[in-house]
Amino acid sequence: MATINENYLKLPGSYLFAEIARRVAKFKEENPSANVIRLGIGDVTRPLPQSVITGLHAAVDEMANENTFRGYGPEQGYQFLIEKIIQTDYNPRGIQLDIDEVFVSDGSKSDVGNIQEIFGLENRVAITDPVYPVYLDTNVMAGRTGALGQDGRFGSVVYLTCNAENKFVPQLPSEKVDLIYICMPNNPTGTTLTKDELKVWVDYAKKHNSIILYDAAYEAYIQEEGIPHSIYEIEGAKDVAIEFRSFSKNAGFTGTRCAFTVVPKTVKALTAAGELYPLNKLWNRRQTTKFNGTPYIIQKGAEAVYSPQGQQEIKVLINYYMANAKVIREGLASIGLEVYGGVNAPYIWLKAPNGMDSWAFFDKLLTEAHLVGTPGSGFGPAGQGYFRLTAFGNQENTLEAVERIKTRLKV
Amino acid sequence: MATINENYLKLPGSYLFAEIARRVAKFKEENPSANVIRLGIGDVTRPLPQSVITGLHAAVDEMANENTFRGYGPEQGYQFLIEKIIQTDYNPRGIQLDIDEVFVSDGSKSDVGNIQEIFGLENRVAITDPVYPVYLDTNVMAGRTGALGQDGRFGSVVYLTCNAENKFVPQLPSEKVDLIYICMPNNPTGTTLTKDELKVWVDYAKKHNSIILYDAAYEAYIQEEGIPHSIYEIEGAKDVAIEFRSFSKNAGFTGTRCAFTVVPKTVKALTAAGELYPLNKLWNRRQTTKFNGTPYIIQKGAEAVYSPQGQQEIKVLINYYMANAKVIREGLASIGLEVYGGVNAPYIWLKAPNGMDSWAFFDKLLTEAHLVGTPGSGFGPAGQGYFRLTAFGNQENTLEAVERIKTRLKV
Numbered sequence: 001m002a003t004i005n006e007n008y009l010k011l012p013g014s015y016l017f018a019e020i021a022r023r024v025a026k027f028k029e030e031n032p033s034a035n036v037i038r039l040g041i042g043d044v045t046r047p048l049p050q051s052v053i054t055g056l057h058a059a060v061d062e063m064a065n066e067n068t069f070r071g072y073g074p075e076q077g078y079q080f081l082i083e084k085i086i087q088t089d090y091n092p093r094g095i096q097l098d099i100d101e102v103f104v105s106d107g108s109k110s111d112v113g114n115i116q117e118i119f120g121l122e123n124r125v126a127i128t129d130p131v132y133p134v135y136l137d138t139n140v141m142a143g144r145t146g147a148l149g150q151d152g153r154f155g156s157v158v159y160l161t162c163n164a165e166n167k168f169v170p171q172l173p174s175e176k177v178d179l180i181y182i183c184m185p186n187n188p189t190g191t192t193l194t195k196d197e198l199k200v201w202v203d204y205a206k207k208h209n210s211i212i213l214y215d216a217a218y219e220a221y222i223q224e225e226g227i228p229h230s231i232y233e234i235e236g237a238k239d240v241a242i243e244f245r246s247f248s249k250n251a252g253f254t255g256t257r258c259a260f261t262v263v264p265k266t267v268k269a270l271t272a273a274g275e276l277y278p279l280n281k282l283w284n285r286r287q288t289t290k291f292n293g294t295p296y297i298i299q300k301g302a303e304a305v306y307s308p309q310g311q312q313e314i315k316v317l318i319n320y321y322m323a324n325a326k327v328i329r330e331g332l333a334s335i336g337l338e339v340y341g342g343v344n345a346p347y348i349w350l351k352a353p354n355g356m357d358s359w360a361f362f363d364k365l366l367t368e369a370h371l372v373g374t375p376g377s378g379f380g381p382a383g384q385g386y387f388r389l390t391a392f393g394n395q396e397n398t399l400e401a402v403e404r405i406k407t408r409l410k411v
Numbered sequence: 412m413a414t415i416n417e418n419y420l421k422l423p424g425s426y427l428f429a430e431i432a433r434r435v436a437k438f439k440e441e442n443p444s445a446n447v448i449r450l451g452i453g454d455v456t457r458p459l460p461q462s463v464i465t466g467l468h469a470a471v472d473e474m475a476n477e478n479t480f481r482g483y484g485p486e487q488g489y490q491f492l493i494e495k496i497i498q499t500d501y502n503p504r505g506i507q508l509d510i511d512e513v514f515v516s517d518g519s520k521s522d523v524g525n526i527q528e529i530f531g532l533e534n535r536v537a538i539t540d541p542v543y544p545v546y547l548d549t550n551v552m553a554g555r556t557g558a559l560g561q562d563g564r565f566g567s568v569v570y571l572t573c574n575a576e577n578k579f580v581p582q583l584p585s586e587k588v589d590l591i592y593i594c595m596p597n598n599p600t601g602t603t604l605t606k607d608e609l610k611v612w613v614d615y616a617k618k619h620n621s622i623i624l625y626d627a628a629y630e631a632y633i634q635e636e637g638i639p640h641s642i643y644e645i646e647g648a649k650d651v652a653i654e655f656r657s658f659s660k661n662a663g664f665t666g667t668r669c670a671f672t673v674v675p676k677t678v679k680a681l682t683a684a685g686e687l688y689p690l691n692k693l694w695n696r697r698q699t700t701k702f703n704g705t706p707y708i709i710q711k712g713a714e715a716v717y718s719p720q721g722q723q724e725i726k727v728l729i730n731y732y733m734a735n736a737k738v739i740r741e742g743l744a745s746i747g748l749e750v751y752g753g754v755n756a757p758y759i760w761l762k763a764p765n766g767m768d769s770w771a772f773f774d775k776l777l778t779e780a781h782l783v784g785t786p787g788s789g790f791g792p793a794g795q796g797y798f799r800l801t802a803f804g805n806q807e808n809t810l811e812a813v814e815r816i817k818t819r820l821k822v
Contacts, residue, residue, distance in 0.1 A: 001620040002589040002680040003531040004688050008696055043482035053475040056708065060467040063459045063667065066805075070666040071454035106517050106668075106703070113701035117552070120414040137700050141528070178413040209412040255481040256474065257517075257706045269413040277415050285419055289548050290524035292517070295668045297467065298706055394477075 007143045010154070014133075016378035020362070027366050036366070037401045039328070039389040040374040042187065042347075044252045046320060046394075048301070049313035052251060055304030059297040070296040075288045077104025077260065081299045084306035085260060089245070095232040101264050101280060103287055104294050104302075108217050108246040108259040112181075113138040114290075115213060115242060115261070118282040119179060119269065126158040126177035128170050130188055130379030130386070132215070135181040152381040161382045162189060164351060168340060169197050172204055180205065182231075183215035185222060188379045188388045189349040190325075190341015192227045198234050205240035211269060211279070212241040217259075220250035220318055222344040238264040242279065249346070250314050251305045258294055258302040321346050324398040325391035331402035332389075335411050346391040349376065353411045361387050369404040418554045421565070425544075427789035431773070438777050447777070448812045450739070450800045451785040453598065453758075455663045457731060457805075459712070460724035463662060466715030470708040481707040486699045488515025488671065492710045495717035496671060500656070506643040512675050512691060514698055515705050515713075519628050519657040519670040523592075524549040525701075526624060526653060526672070529693040530590060530680065537569040537588035539581050541599055541790030541797070543626070546592040563792040572793045573600060575762060579751060580608050583615055591616065593642075594626035596633060599790045599799045600760040601736075601752015603638045609645050616651035622680060622690070623652040628670075631661035631729055633755040649675040653690065660757070662716045662725050669705055669713040732757050735809040736802035742813035743800075746822050757802040760787070764822045772798050780815040 020040065028036060048056075062068035076082075082102045090097050105111050113134050116125075125139050136157065139145055146155020153159055158177050160170035168191035170182070182201065185192045205212050214231040222229055231237045243262040247253035263283045268276035304310045329342035338351035352361035358375030365371045365387075376386030391398070431451065439447060459467075473479035487493075493513045501508050516522050524545050527536075536550050547568065550556055557566020564570055569588050571581035579602035581593070593612060596603045616623050625642040633640055642652045654673040658664035674694045679687035715721045740753035749762035763772035769786030776782045776798075787797030802809070 002534055002622040004680045004682055004690070004693060005529050005531055006683050008529065008693050009682065009688075011696065014699070045477070045480070045482065047477045047480040048474045050475065053471060056471045056474075057468060060464055060471065063467075064461070064464045066456070066458045069456070069458040069663075071456065071663075072665045106706075109703040110701060118416050118419065120416055123413055134700060141697070141700065211413040252480075252482075254483045255704070255707045257703065269415045271415055271420065272417050277420075279415070282415060282419050285422065286552070288425070289545060289552065290521060292520040292668065293666075295517075295706060295709055296666045297708070 005141065007141050010140050010145070010147055011137060012148060016374070020372065020374070023362070023366065024372055034370045036370045036372060037393070037397050038372045039393055039398070039401055040372045041392060042390055043254050044249065044392050046252055046317055048252050048256065049305070049310055049317065051304040051307050051310035051313055052301045056297060056301040059300035063297065073293045073296055073299070075291055075293045076100070076284065077102070077294060078296070078299050081303050084303055088306045088311070090230065090232070093230060093233055095230060097262060097264065100284075101262055103261045103263065103283060104299060105259050105261060105287075105291070106257045106294050108215065108244045108248070109134055111244050111259060111261045112213065112215055114286065115283070116142055116144065116179070118279060118286055119211075123178035124156065124158060124176065126160055126173060126180045128162050128182065128186070129159040129381060130162065130376060130383035131181070132183055132187050133379070135213070159380070159382070162186070162191070163382055164338065164340070169193060172200065176208055178210050179213060180210055181213045181215070183217070185218040185345035186341070186347070187218065188347055188374070188376065188383065190343075190345035190347035191349070192222065192344045194226055195228050195234060198228055198231065202231070202234045202237045202240060206236050209270065210240065211267065212237070214241050214243045216243055217246040218249055218345050219245065220314065221322060221346055223322065224344055227344055232262075232264075239266050242267060247302050247305060250318065251302075251310075252317060253302070256298060256301060258298050320395070321391045324393060324395060327398055327402050328389055328391060331405050335406055335409060337411065342391065348389045348391070350387050350389065352385050352387055356385070358384055358387055365409065368410060369401070369408045371401050371404060416552065418552050421551050421556070421558055422548060423559060427785070431783065431785070434773065434777065435783055445781045447781045447783060448804070448808050449783045450804055450809070450812055451783045452803060453801055454665050455660065455803050457663055457728055459663050459667065460716070460721055460728065462715040462718050462721035462724055463712045467708060467712040470711035474708065484704045484707055484710070486702055486704045487511070487695065488513070488705060489707070489710050492714045495714055499717045499722070501641065501643070504641060504644055506641060508673060509676065511695075512673055514672045514674065514694060515710060516670050516672060516698075516702070517668045517705050518659070519626065519655045520545055522655050522670060522672045523624065523626055525697065526694070527553055527555065527590070529690060529697055530622075534589035535567065535569060535587065537571055537584060537591045539573050539593065539597070540570040540792060541573065541787060541794035542592070543594055543598050544790070546624070570791070570793070573597070573602070574793055575749065575751070580604060581612075583611065587619055589621050590624060591621055592624045592626070594628070596629040596756035597752070597758070598629065599758055599785070599787065599794065601754075601756035601758035602760070603633065603755045605637055606639050606645060609639055609642065613642070613645045613648045613651060617647050620681065621651065622678065623648070625652050625654045627654055628657040629660055629756050630656065631725065632733060632757055634733065635755055638755055643673075643675075650677050653678060658713050658716060661729065662713070662721070663728060664713070667709060667712060669709050731806065732802045735804060735806060738809055738813050739800055739802060742816050746817055746820060748822065753802070759800045759802070761798050761800065763796050763798055767796070769795055769798055776820065779821060780812070780819045782812050782815060
């Protein structure tokens with residue numbers, strides 16, 4: 001008699017976006033003439049850069065000819081792309097990596113979801129709260145947590161609260177943790193850590209033989225000096241950190257699917273026999289066994305991101321979204337709202353006024369300004385009372401949205 | 412202190428293809444003028460069909476325009492592709508499926524590797540022997556097996572021997588099994604099951620509440636009547652079977668990456684509380700949590716496979732490879748070798764003559780005919796004494812290879 005993985009039953013349903021859709025549909029039905037603008041989506045809207053389009057077309061043509069056709073590629077990704085990644089994203093920051101320390105994939109969601117497979121079930125997991133749900137959910141599914149409690153938190157997981165009180169800087173936990181998920185610039189709060197603040201965690205990991213799983217999907221949005229783009233800018237991180245990067249948010253690849261994960265050969269964890277074992281070898285085994293590589297065509301598109309034209313084009317893209325972020329941030333602040341993020345990230349995180357809860361503010365924003373955002377409580381208990389807006393809309397809609405916030409929202 | 416997933420250490424290294432490469436390199440060094448032909452690869456060599464190329468180019472152009480640009484798509488795949496799959500691959504065989512029973516992915520390797528995650532660790536796994544290594548290795552990594560024994564078999568796994576003695580028809584096991592991996596047409600043996608032979612397994616699964624994980628990646632190569640293309644042609648299979656299909660081998664997508672998995676809503680397994688739970692819901696949760704969809708561009712390429720031109724073009728591709736298969740099969744038989752497969756599959760499985768073991772035959776083929784194939788022992792203990800050749804080479808090389816087999820191989 002086949003049995004299911006019982007851990008899946010610990011997960012509550014994914015109600016957040018379904019509930020948003022339900023409330024928006026109801027509002028539209030009752031207000032058919034309202035022009036509802038969505039500032040809630042975490043998805044890009046600008047087309048792919050021209051250099052990427054050219055790269056993709058050229059690769060498609062190669063697949064039409066038997067002399068240039070490509071079948072199975074290396075599961076770890078093609079060397080032509082990995083070399084560009086290292087030379088462009090890492091070497092200029094003083095970070096040296098070997099070709100076989102970078103693994104190209106179909107997306108950071110897959111990688112941050114799958115990475116926990118190479119660790120034992122006995123590891124204690126720490127996540128920030130609020131958080132991108134994939135880190136937590138994949139550990140629940142694997143059986144690395146207890147049940148969901150009344151407080152909205154899973155047993156055995158250490159939640160690192162990030163809120164206005166601690167300036168969104170996760171504090172070291174009192175109990176020892178083994179696997180630490182950190183996403184900077186942060187989704188959903190849009191906040192960042194300085195090098196010194198991140199170093200606290202690297203030092204902790206070195207001291208306790210913990211591993212940091214560092215999601216840097218939004219690093220391209222960093223505008224200020226002194227904010228690390230890679231965790232490997234911190235001394236010692238190459239011994240304790242795995243880094244995730246993506247083409248989704250810098251080059252518009254959310255529907256095109258390409259990312260990469262860096263696993264330095266110096267990052268190690270313990271075997272039952274008490275020996276240190278390189279995680280690079282385990283991740284390589286995982287990927288070669290359960291993954292067959294990213295499409296050649298897509299990897300050629302990603303390679304084009306690193307051409308001089310591509311680098312220029314992604315700057316234009318990021319400037320476009322960051323101009324939106326500035327408008328939203330300043331618009332919210334101008335009516336007296338407490339606003340975070342939006343300086344080094346495409347996410348703006350605001351405190352709902354007058355002690356309102358996240359869903360109450362959702363309804364207020366929808367009914368008064370006909371705007372849709374994402375309730376902060378959807379990202380974890382510590383997100384309660386907060387709200388996320390994103391800079392990924394088009395400029396025209398964003399300006400209109402901010403005008404409505406200024407003129408229609410009663411704070 | 413972070414600890415590793417200890418189960419990974421149970422896996423032996425992947426020596427098969429590395430050892431092949433080593434022996435070929437050594438031979439070439441000693442025989443620099445030899446023209447070595449490879450008949451060992453399981454990868455296609457013909458370019459993508461023109462209809463697919465056209466579909467890919469059109470989709471790339473859509474990504475260049477903000478009005479047609481696509482960001483995140485449904486993790487389960489686009490409806491336009493799923494509808495074509497159901498209408499073309501299933502409905503004509505009398506199989507009805509709902510849109511949400513088909514999950515598009517980046518490859519069957521990912522899906523057959525990941526599917527075990529939705530089952531409990533206590534399930535007893537059955538695999539055929541010889542076998543495509545991914546079924547076994549992913550269960551080892553998950554902790555569903557014991558250690559590797561002296562006999563080359565993992566503890567707790569039930570091996571279903573398939574050899575000339577039982578005509579490559581897996582026999583029902585004496586001990587009860589919960590998860591049964593069946594690949595038909597088979598890799599590596601190239602053999603198939605009739606509807607009656609497959610029905611034995613469906614009946615077994617229904618009787619014992621087992622689940623059949625049916626890998627049909629090679630179904631397009633079936634030439635004979637009476638061989639099921641889908642397990643759902645067997646009565647009752649929709650209650651007990653998950654089916655994996657791919658565009659890799661019918662349309663040349665090995666480097667382009669698109670596949671799909673069918674999980675009927677009627678397939679259920681037990682919870683700890685003794686209730687039957689739909690696997691469709693679990694797989695949907697797995698995919699929406701740990702996967703972000705197949706690239707839009709690639710799904711448009713796959714859709715083109717279902718156009719009238721695409722259907723014609725993939726027939727031409729399959730006929731090309733199957734003409735190779737016939738030449739190889741007949742060539743081997745003409746010198747008195749025992750040959751299997753190659754009729755409904757691109758794989759030819761031969762018995763090494765005179766009780767030779769697989770590696771000895773490898774060396775013989777390489778030194779006498781300058782040909783490279785794959786030792787059967789690499790696919791499991793029951794593959795010992797067998798050898799795999801593939802029809803995926805180009806026609807010219809295949810003809811030359813068979814000529815050498817006929818004239819140079821001393822049997």
